[in-house]
Amino acid sequence: DGGITQSPKYLFRKEGQNVTLSCEQNLNHDAMYWYRQDPGQGLRLIYYSQIVNDFQKGDIAEGYSVSREKKESFPLTVTSAQKNPTAFYLCASSIAGAGADTQYFGPGTRLTVL
Amino acid sequence: ELKVEQNPLFLSMQEGKNYTIYCNYSTTSDRLYWYRQDPGKSLESLFVLLSNGAVKQEGRLMASLDTKARLSTLHITAAVHDLSATYFCAVVRGSRLTFGEGTQLTVNP
Numbered sequence: 001d002g003g004i005t006q007s008p009k010y011l012f013r014k015e016g017q018n019v020t021l022s023c024e025q026n027l028n029h030d031a032m033y034w035y036r037q038d039p040g041q042g043l044r045l046i047y048y049s050q051i052v053n054d055f056q057k058g059d060i061a062e063g064y065s066v067s068r069e070k071k072e073s074f075p076l077t078v079t080s081a082q083k084n085p086t087a088f089y090l091c092a093s094s095i096a097g098a099g100a101d102t103q104y105f106g107p108g109t110r111l112t113v114l
Numbered sequence: 115e116l117k118v119e120q121n122p123l124f125l126s127m128q129e130g131k132n133y134t135i136y137c138n139y140s141t142t143s144d145r146l147y148w149y150r151q152d153p154g155k156s157l158e159s160l161f162v163l164l165s166n167g168a169v170k171q172e173g174r175l176m177a178s179l180d181t182k183a184r185l186s187t188l189h190i191t192a193a194v195h196d197l198s199a200t201y202f203c204a205v206v207r208g209s210r211l212t213f214g215e216g217t218q219l220t221v222n223p
Contacts, residue, residue, distance in 0.1 A: 031209075042118075042202060042213035043157075050209060058210070090156060102147065103211060105157040 003027065004106035006091050011111045013078070013085065021076045021109045023091035032074035033092040033103060036060060043090065049074055050096070078111065086113045116141045116207045120214035128222055130192050135217045137186040137203035145206040146186050148177050150199045151216070157202065193221045 004025045013019045023032065031050045035043040045058030049068040063082025068074055074093075078085045088110050092103040117140040127133050137146070145164055149157040161170040163179035163186060170177050174197065176189045186203055200218045204211040 040216075040218075042215045043204075044213075045210055048210065092157075102159050102162055104159065105149075107156045 004091060004093055004104060006089075006106040006109050008109060009107070011109055013111060013113050015113065016080045018077055018079050019111070021078070021089055021091075021111070023074045023076065023106060024072055025074075025091075025093045025106075026072060027093055027104070028071070029093035029104075030071070030096050031094045031101075031103075032068070033094075034058075034064075034066065034074070034076045035090045035092065037088040037090060037108075046076065046089075084113075085111055087111060116143070116205060116212045118203060118205050118212050118214040120201075120203060120217050122217060123215060124218050124220075126220045126222060127190075127193050129194055132192065133190050135188040135190070135201055135219075137188070137205075137214055139184050139186075139203075139205045139212075141207070142181070142184075143205045143207065144181050146179055147204045147206075147211065148186070148188055149202045149204065151202065152199050160201075188217075190219075195221050195223060197221050 007022045033048040034046040037043050044060050046064050047066040049055035055068050065077045090108045091106040094101040094103045119138045121136050147162050148160040151157050161177040166181040168179045174191045179186045198221045200216045202216045204213045
């Protein structure tokens with residue numbers, strides 16, 4: 001089955017730790033995205049990548065980093081510089097850039113800072 | 115900066131009733147998406163509206179787009195409990211999407 005997987009489903013982080021969230025897709029999509037969702041709010045774009053080895057900052061990139069070494073994978077690292085990382089993180093992919101194609105979402109990772 | 119506003123943000127309605135959710139956006143765009151999110155779950159794509167006057171329907175949901183007014187509507191006909199969820203509109207900006215805050219819909223028996 002084609003789709004987007006995210007792991008882990010739940011993640012707990014101590015203050016000062018970096019953590020990495022995994023996102024994998026087997027849809028052969030070129031573009032991938034990371035969003036953050038806070039309770040009762042919409043989605044805000046963190047980073048996006050339209051092609052392997054290239055990515056751009058979204059609206060709230062500070063305290064986050066990404067890599068895109070493979071077409072299938074777009075991991076997100078939440079660094080200690082992100083002061084309020086507790087949120088629901090959603091990864092998405094599309095055939096090409098969002099202007100042309102629907103974005104499809106993974107199941108999400110819920111990150112909690114202890 | 116593109117702003118996307120939905121209203122209402124919260125909607126409680128009885129089964130069998132009709133209602134409309136509105137999505138206004140601040141700058142020109144000719145492509146808009148509607149998504150559904152169940153509590154604690156991911157987003158599911160409902161509709162993509164590609165041009166002025168576009169109308170799409172699926173079951174009890176119908177979406178439309180007026181690019182001149184920068185307005186999209188999601189109309190619910192004869193609501194049923196299974197439609198309870200949060201509905202987001204998202205507007206294309208270059209190669210990115212900007213999401214509205216979402217409308218939390220509760221359908222009561």
